[in-house]
Amino acid sequence: MKKLLLLLLVPIISTAQISSSIKPNKIVIQDNVERYLFDYSQADELGFIKMHAPTNWTEPIIEAAFEIKGIVLSGTLGLEFKDGIELIETNNGFQIPKEKRVRIFNGGKNELVLIEILQPAYSEKRVKRFTGFD
Numbered sequence: 001m002k003k004l005l006l007l008l009l010v011p012i013i014s015t016a017q018i019s020s021s022i023k024p025n026k027i028v029i030q031d032n033v034e035r036y037l038f039d040y041s042q043a044d045e046l047g048f049i050k051m052h053a054p055t056n057w058t059e060p061i062i063e064a065a066f067e068i069k070g071i072v073l074s075g076t077l078g079l080e081f082k083d084g085i086e087l088i089e090t091n092n093g094f095q096i097p098k099e100k101r102v103r104i105f106n107g108g109k110n111e112l113v114l115i116e117i118l119q120p121a122y123s124e125k126r127v128k129r130f131t132g133f134d
């Protein structure tokens with residue numbers, strides 16, 4: 001029995017020893033105000049980003065060729081769609097479907113910090129910018 005247990009644990013221990021720390025790529029973006037991202041993505045299939053955005057930050061209206069899911073760590077996330085605005089508060093999740101036109105902004109009075117999972121990962125060529133929702 002002890003030998004069987006040891007055989008089952010060896011792959012788990014070996015896998016744990018292989019993993020390593022991932023250092024993020026810090027990206028500074030100038031929209032209407034400066035914000036920054038920590039990009040932890042390791043492959044094109046999946047993006048993992050932590051974003052910090054100051055009060056009054058807004059992106060232009062976009063359509064992304066990737067799905068965006070995430071959680072607000074602090075602050076208030078604003079999502080403006082053609083049919084209205086949603087405000088997502090701290091500790092709540094959100095989802096933006098692929099190719100859904102949206103304006104993403106800081107909807108609160110404090111810094112906005114959130115985690116985003118993008119599928120596939122972010123690429124400039126996967127984002128279209130618009131001046132309106134029509």
